[in-house]
Amino acid sequence: MEELVADVRTFNRFYTRVIGVLGAGMHDTPYSLTEARVLFELRAHEEMETGELRRLLGLDAGYLSRMLARFESGGLVTRARSAADARRQVVRLSPHGLEVWRVLDAASASDVRDLLAPLAAEDRRRLKSSMAAIQRILGDDGAGREPYVIRPPRPGDLGWIVHRHGVLYADEYGWDETFEAMTARIVADYVRDHDPKREACWIAEVEGERAGSIMCVRDDDRTARLRLLLVEPSTRGMGIGGRLVEECLAFARRAGYARIVLMTVEVLASARRIYQRAGFQLDEQHDERSYGADVTVQTWSRDL
Structure with missing residues (x-):
């Protein structure tokens, strides 16, 4: 604990210096960084009680009162008694x-x-x-923000898909490098023959970090194939897997496919539940030796 306390204090000193740098833009104005913070908060609210403003910014009551008096004399704010409580003062920004x-x-x-x-x-x-992690851990629950985003791939994302499939399936199921090699071939085929009107890939992102993936590729003129669904263990339970599948299905419909298929392995129970909720049905399964393990390979499909 003491080591962490020291680390937090070191970070605080560093960040105080950063705040000083970010306040440099105020040097060409008549306003200090604290005065700018008061104006920013008043802009964010239609009106604020002086007590609320003081508590929010941790300001001395006398200091804030003198500041608001200067603002009022300069025509920056207007002050009036609160309609709810005449003992309280309400401040608003002027034009x-x-x-x-x-x-x-x-x-x-x-x-x-x-x-x-x-x-x-x-x-x-x-x-x-x-x-975002610091805000969440130290008390900001992120209310009002989406928990994740689904976006098209950027440079480096396809390599990440191969890497994370290799690492996660080795860690969780003991699969060997042949599974990673198969993932690499799927990604390479997607890039080589990619038709953006009929094929797409999506990345799920949580707080700026990659958290999942999925692909929709052409099987034949009438049939799409769902491939490479993955959700990072740390973000499971957020609905990311289901949302990725929904995105894939919606794209397949827009692209004109009549049917969509996928291949999975019986041991992947969480993925199977996602597919079932999305309307997929089991077509066929068989046992084989793959990825250095004995697995039951399954084919699932649904009409679009």
Whole structure:
């Protein structure tokens, strides 16, 4: 615990320096970073009680009162008694205050862009994921945000699909490298013969990190094939697998297929339940030796 305490304090000191850098854009304005924070919060709310504003930003009551008096004399805010409780004061941004906020917001956004510009795309994704993790772990439950996104593949995603299939199925079922090789062939065939009107791939992403995959490929003119459904263990239970299958089915219908098939292995019980809920039915199964293990291979299908 003490080592973690020290690490958190070190991070806090580092982040305080970052905040100082991000406040540099205020240097060309008459407003301090704290004053800008007050204007930002007033912009985010139609109106705020002074007590609420003080508690939100952790400000001294006298300091905030003097600041709001300056803002009022400069025409940035208006203050009035609360209609609900005359003992309380309500603050609103004026039209001039809104214009000032726009200038400060542009300066702040420019500073953040400058901070992020030297980072590679992968580092930006890692940063986004890490910030979300810190918020979630230390108390922000992410209410109002989607728990995951489904998106088309980006450079590096197809290699990730092969890698994660190889690692996960080896860890969970003891399958050998022949399964990873088969996954690589499926991905290579998808790239070589890809018809975007009749084939597609999707990546599930949670807090900026890849969390799952699926493909819809052409089997023949009337039949699509679902391939490479995967959900990371850490994100199972979020509905990602079912959502990926829904995306695949919807695409197959739009592409004009009449039927969709898939191959799976009996031991993959969670995937089988997803397929059953999506309307797939078992057509055929047989035992064989594959991937260094004795498996029961199954074919499932459904009409579209």
